[in-house]
Amino acid sequence: MTDPTPAVRLDAVEKTYAEEGLRVTALAGITADIPRGRFVMIVGPSGSGKSTLLNLIGCIDRPTSGSVEVAGQKIADLSDDALTDFRARAVGFVFQNFNLFPVLSAFENVEYPLLLLGLSARVRRERTMAMLDQVGLADQAKQRPNQLSGGQKQRVAIARALVKGPSLVLADEPTANLDSANGAAIIELMRSVQRQHDTSFVFSTHDPQLMSHADETFSLRDGRLVGHHVAETV
Amino acid sequence: MLFKLAFRNILRNRRRSVMSIGAIAVGAIAMVLFGGFVAIIILGVQTDTVRRTGHLAIYRDGYFTFGSGNPAAWGMPGYRDILDMVKQDPVLAPMIEVVTPTVSLFGIAGNFAVEASRTFMGAGVVPGDRDTMRRWNPYHLTYNNAADSGLDGADPTKGVVGTGLARILGLCEALKLGECPPPQAKEKPDSPLATDIADLADSEKAANAEPADTRPHIDLLAATAGGAPNVISMVVTRADRQGVKELDDAMVLMHFDLAQQLLYGRGEKRAIAIVLQLHSTSDMPVAKARIAEVIRAKKLPLEVRDFIEISPFYGQVTGMFGAIFTFIASIMGVIVLFTVVNTMGMSVMERTAEIGTARAIGLRRGGIRRQFLLEGMILGAIGATAGILLGIGIAIIVNRSGLTWLPPGQSAPSPLAVMVDGMWKLHGGIWIGLMLMTTLAALLPANRAARLPVVDALRHV
Numbered sequence: 001m002t003d004p005t006p007a008v009r010l011d012a013v014e015k016t017y018a019e020e021g022l023r024v025t026a027l028a029g030i031t032a033d034i035p036r037g038r039f040v041m042i043v044g045p046s047g048s049g050k051s052t053l054l055n056l057i058g059c060i061d062r063p064t065s066g067s068v069e070v071a072g073q074k075i076a077d078l079s080d081d082a083l084t085d086f087r088a089r090a091v092g093f094v095f096q097n098f099n100l101f102p103v104l105s106a107f108e109n110v111e112y113p114l115l116l117l118g119l120s121a122r123v124r125r126e127r128t129m130a131m132l133d134q135v136g137l138a139d140q141a142k143q144r145p146n147q148l149s150g151g152q153k154q155r156v157a158i159a160r161a162l163v164k165g166p167s168l169v170l171a172d173e174p175t176a177n178l179d180s181a182n183g184a185a186i187i188e189l190m191r192s193v194q195r196q197h198d199t200s201f202v203f204s205t206h207d208p209q210l211m212s213h214a215d216e217t218f219s220l221r222d223g224r225l226v227g228h229h230v231a232e233t234v
Numbered sequence: 235m236l237f238k239l240a241f242r243n244i245l246r247n248r249r250r251s252v253m254s255i256g257a258i259a260v261g262a263i264a265m266v267l268f269g270g271f272v273a274i275i276i277l278g279v280q281t282d283t284v285r286r287t288g289h290l291a292i293y294r295d296g297y298f299t300f301g302s303g304n305p306a307a308w309g310m311p312g313y314r315d316i317l318d319m320v321k322q323d324p325v326l327a328p329m330i331e332v333v334t335p336t337v338s339l340f341g342i343a344g345n346f347a348v349e350a351s352r353t354f355m356g357a358g359v360v361p362g363d364r365d366t367m368r369r370w371n372p373y374h375l376t377y378n379n380a381a382d383s384g385l386d387g388a389d390p391t392k393g394v395v396g397t398g399l400a401r402i403l404g405l406c407e408a409l410k411l412g413e414c415p416p417p418q419a420k421e422k423p424d425s426p427l428a429t430d431i432a433d434l435a436d437s438e439k440a441a442n443a444e445p446a447d448t449r450p451h452i453d454l455l456a457a458t459a460g461g462a463p464n465v466i467s468m469v470v471t472r473a474d475r476q477g478v479k480e481l482d483d484a485m486v487l488m489h490f491d492l493a494q495q496l497l498y499g500r501g502e503k504r505a506i507a508i509v510l511q512l513h514s515t516s517d518m519p520v521a522k523a524r525i526a527e528v529i530r531a532k533k534l535p536l537e538v539r540d541f542i543e544i545s546p547f548y549g550q551v552t553g554m555f556g557a558i559f560t561f562i563a564s565i566m567g568v569i570v571l572f573t574v575v576n577t578m579g580m581s582v583m584e585r586t587a588e589i590g591t592a593r594a595i596g597l598r599r600g601g602i603r604r605q606f607l608l609e610g611m612i613l614g615a616i617g618a619t620a621g622i623l624l625g626i627g628i629a630i631i632v633n634r635s636g637l638t639w640l641p642p643g644q645s646a647p648s649p650l651a652v653m654v655d656g657m658w659k660l661h662g663g664i665w666i667g668l669m670l671m672t673t674l675a676a677l678l679p680a681n682r683a684a685r686l687p688v689v690d691a692l693r694h695v
Contacts, residue, residue: 060594060688081598088596095692099591103242108235115235116596160595 005072007168007200008034008057013066015052015223026052028223029066034202034216036167039194041211042204044220050204051172053220057202058170059087071167088116092161094171094190094203098153100145106132106156107141113164131159134196135189151182155189162193169194171203175210187213236601240608243581250577255617257573258672261566262621262664263628268562269660270629270652272555277373278641278648279552280515282477283545285368288332288509289518291544292316292525295535297506298543305338306459306497309504316508316536325524326510329517331370334363335505337493341456343395343486348404354395354454356486358493361385367511375648383487384472390489393468395452398483400473408450409473454486458499466496475646567671570617574675578610582683589683590691599684606683610676611669618668622661629654 015027027049034040034057042050055061056068059075068075071090078086092113093099100109110131114124132138135155145153154174161169171190175183191213194201211217219227244251294301294308301308310316313335320326320333337358344351364383384394395403397411406414451469458464468488476482488496494503512521518540525538542549582589589602629652637650 055689058594060692081600084593084596084598087594093591093594095591097587099587099692101239101588101591103239103246108238112235112592113595116601 005036006033006069007036007038007071008032008202009067009069010034010053010057011067011069013053013056013063013068015049015056015061016064026223027056027063030223030225031066032218032225032228034200034218036200037198038200038215039191039213040200040202040216040218041214042202042218042220043206043208043211044204045206047222048220049223050206050220052223054170054172054202054204057168058091058093059083088113089164090167092164092166092169092199094154094157094161094169094174096173096176098145098150098157098177100153100156100160102145105142105144106137106148106152109145109156110159110163113160117164127163128159131163132156134193135159149182150178151185154178154182154186158186158190158193162197162199165197166199168200168202171201173204173206175205175207183207183210236605236608240605240612243585244609244612247581247584250580251613254573254577254613255620258570258614258617258668259621259624261570262618262668263625264566265559265563265664266622266625266657266661267629267632267652269559269664270625270654270657272559273653273657273660274375274651275555275641276552277653278375279548280541281371281373281375283541283548284511284515285370287541287544288334288367288511289515290510290512290522290525290538290540291336292320292508292510292529292536292538293506295537298537298539302338305340305506306457309337309459309498309506310508310536311502311504313505313508316534319528320508320510320525323524323528326521329512329514329521330510331513332363332366332509332511334360334367334509335490336507336509337490337497337504338506339456339493339497341454341496343399343403344453344455345403345405345451346453350403352399352402353484354399354486355481355484356454356456356488356493356496358488358490358497359383359385360490361387364487367509370511372514384474385487385489386471387489389469390491390495391467391469392471393486393488393492394472394474395470395487396482396485397473397475398479399485400470402483403452405450405452405470405473409470411473452486454488454496456496458497459501459504460499462499464496464499466492468492563667567667570614570668570671571675574610574613574672575678577613578606578676578679579682581609582606582679585683586686586691586694589686590688590694593686593688594692603680603684606680607673607676610672610680613676614669614672617672618665621668622665626654626661628652 010030010032013027013030014025017024017026030053042053044050052061056063057070059070062075073086073090075083075086101112104112107128111124111128114127119127129138129141132141135158137152137155137159140148140152145156148156174190175186178186187210190201190203215231217227217229218225219229294310297308317333317335321330339356339358341354341356342351343354361383364385368383386392395405400406400409400411401415449469451467453465453467455463455465468486476485498504510521512518522538522540529536529538592602593599633649633651633654635650638647639650640647
C-alpha cells in the first residue's frame with residue numbers, strides 16, 4: 001500500500017523580503033501538494049519565485065507565513081539543528097553551479113553526506129562506489145572537480161544528492177550551466193535514477209524544452225502559482 | 235574527513251597559508267630565543283647569588299630587619315649547636331650541599347704605609363665551605379669566576395679585597411692589578427682619626443711582636459660587640475672584581491676566625507648567620523619551611539631568610555626580564571592574532587558558497603565552526619612547531635658562536651647563550667600559547683561562517 005502523505009505539502013505559503021526599506025513579496029499564498037515518487041518541474045520566468053520555493057521545500061529557508069511540510073514533517077516545528085539533521089537524512093540538493101567541494105575528490109564529494117549520517121567506512125565506500133557507477137563516473141572517483149567537465153561535475157552532484165537515499169531531491173536549474181547535449185543527458189540521468197530510487201524529484205527550470213520530461217509541472221509567475229499540469233502518462 | 239578537509243583547505247591558498255604560518259613561526263622563534271636567553275640570565279644570576287649567599291640564612295630574630303647596621307650586637311651565641319642541629323636534621327641533611335657560619339661586619343680598612351683608609355664591608359667565611367659554595371653549578375653554566383675564594387683555611391690572616399678597595403688602599407702594584415694610579419707625594423697625616431688608627435695598628439703589631447712581613451697587608455678597624463675599637467691585620471692575597479662598583483670599593487672577604495677575632499676580640503665568639511646552600515633551588519621552600527618549623531618547635535630566637543629576600547637584586551632581575559618577555563610575547567601574540575584573523579576571514583569570504591553547500595547537505599552550524607577552528611589550530615600547530623624547532627636550531631648556532639656579553643651583576647664577560655636543554659616547559663608553553671592564540675583568532679571568522687544564513691551563503695558568488 002502506497003503512503004498517501006505527499007512528498008511536499010505547501011499551505012498558503014508566503015515569503016517576503018525587506019530590501020532597502022521596501023517589502024518585496026517573493027511568494028504569495030502558494031498552496032500545493034507534490035506527490036511522492038514524481039519527477040516534478042517548477043517552471044517560470046526569472047524572478048517568478050522558483051528558487052525561493054525550492055529553498056522552502058528544501059528546508060534551507062522558512063516561510064514568512066503559511067506551512068511547509070516535507071515527507072510529513074512540518075519544518076516550522078524544527079530547530080535549526082533539527083532541521084539540518086532532517087536535511088542530512090531526507091533532502092538531496094543538485095545546484096546550478098554544481099557546488100562541489102574543490103578540495104575533495106569525486107569519491108569524497110559523494111561520500112560527504114554519508115559522513116554526516118555517521119555511517120561506517122565500509123558502508124560509505126560501498127554506497128559511494130555504487131552511486132558513482134550508476135552515474136557513470138566510477139573510473140573518475142579520484143579526480144578533483146577541476147579535473148572534470150561540467151557534465152561530469154553535475155553527475156557527481158547528482159550522485160552526492162542521491163547517495164544517502166533521500167525522500168526528496170531538489171535541483172535548482174541543474175542544466176543552466178551545461179550545453180544542450182549535456183543538459184539533456186543530465187535530465188535523462190536524473191529521470192533514470194529517480195525511477196530506480198523511487199525518489200521525489202523537484203527541479204526548477206525556465207527551459208520549456210525540458211517540460212516534456214516531467215510527471216507534473218507547476219507554473220509560477222510573480223510569486224503566484226498560475227498553473228499545474230499532470231502528464232498524461234502518470 | 236573534517237581533518238582532511240581542513241588540511242586541504244589550508245593548502246588551497248598556499249601563499250597565504252605560508253605567510254600565516256611564517257608569522258606564527260617568527261613569533262615562536264622570538265619567544266624561544268628570548269625565553270632561552272632570559273632563562274640563562276636568571277639562572278646565571280641565581281647561580282651567582284647562591285654561590286655568594288647560599289639558599290637560606292638563619293639569623294637571630296630581627297637581624298634581617300634591624301640588625302645589619304650593627305651586626306656584632308646580633309651575633310648568635312651557641313651557633314655551633316645550631317650548625318649541628320641543621321646538619322643532623324633528617325629532612326634537611328639530604329638537601330644540603332654546604333652549611334656554614336658567617337660573620338658580617340663593617341669598619342675602616344687602612345693601609346697606613348701609604349696613609350690610605352676606607353670604610354669596608356666585610357664578610358668572614360670558612361674558606362673550605364666558601365670554596366665549595368663557589369663551585370655550585372647545577373645548571374652547568376660557564377663562568378669565569380675564580381674557582382676558589384682566595385682564602386687559606388690554614389692561615390686565618392689571609393683575605394681578599396675588591397679591586398676598587400685595593401686601588402684605594404694603594405695595593406694596586408703589589409697585587410699587579412693594572413690601571414694603577416700615579417704615585418703621589420707623601421703627606422703628613424693631618425686627620426686625628428687616621429693617626430689614631432695608625433697608632434692602634436702599631437700597638438697591635440707591637441703587642442703581637444711579629445717579624446716584619448713583606449706581603450701586602452691592610453689593617454682593619456671595627457667596633458667589637460662590647461663597643462670597644464679593635465684592630466687586626468690582614469694579608470691581602472688577591473683582589474677580585476665585584477660586579478657593583480660600590481661593593482668593589484668596599485669588599486673585604488676574610489677568614490671566619492679572623493672576622494670573629496675582629497668583631498668579638500677576646501669575648502665569646504659568635505656567628506652572624508648560618509648559611510645553607512642546597513643541592514637544588516627547588517628544595518628551598520621545603521628546607522625553609524622545615525627550618526621555620528624547627529625554630530618554632532624549639533622556640534629559638536631565630537629567623538630564616540631565603541636568597542630572594544637577602545638579595546633583592548635577584549628578584550629585580552627576574553621581574554624585569556619576566557616583564558620584558560611578557561611584553562614581547564604579547565606583541566607576538568597580537569601579530570599572530572591579527573594574521574590568523576585575516577587569513578581565516580579571507581578564507582570564510584572565499585568559501586561562503588561552500589559553507590552554504592555544506593549546511594544545505596546537512597552540516598550543523600557547530601560543524602562549520604569546528605571546521606574553521608580546526609584550520610586555525612592546524613595553522614597554529616604547524617607554525618608553532620616549525621618556529622620552536624627553528625628557534626632551537628638558531629639557539630644551538632648562537633651557543634656555538636663563541637660570542638660573549640656582560641650579564642647583570644657579573645664582573646667578567648660570559649658566553650652569549652640561549653638555554654635549550656630542559657626548556658620543555660617554556661617550549662610547551664609557547665606551543666600551547668600560540669595554539670590558543672590561533673584558535674582564538676579563528677573563533678571570530680568561524681562564528682561568522684557558522685551564522686551565515688544558508689540561502690545567503692549559497693547565493694554568494
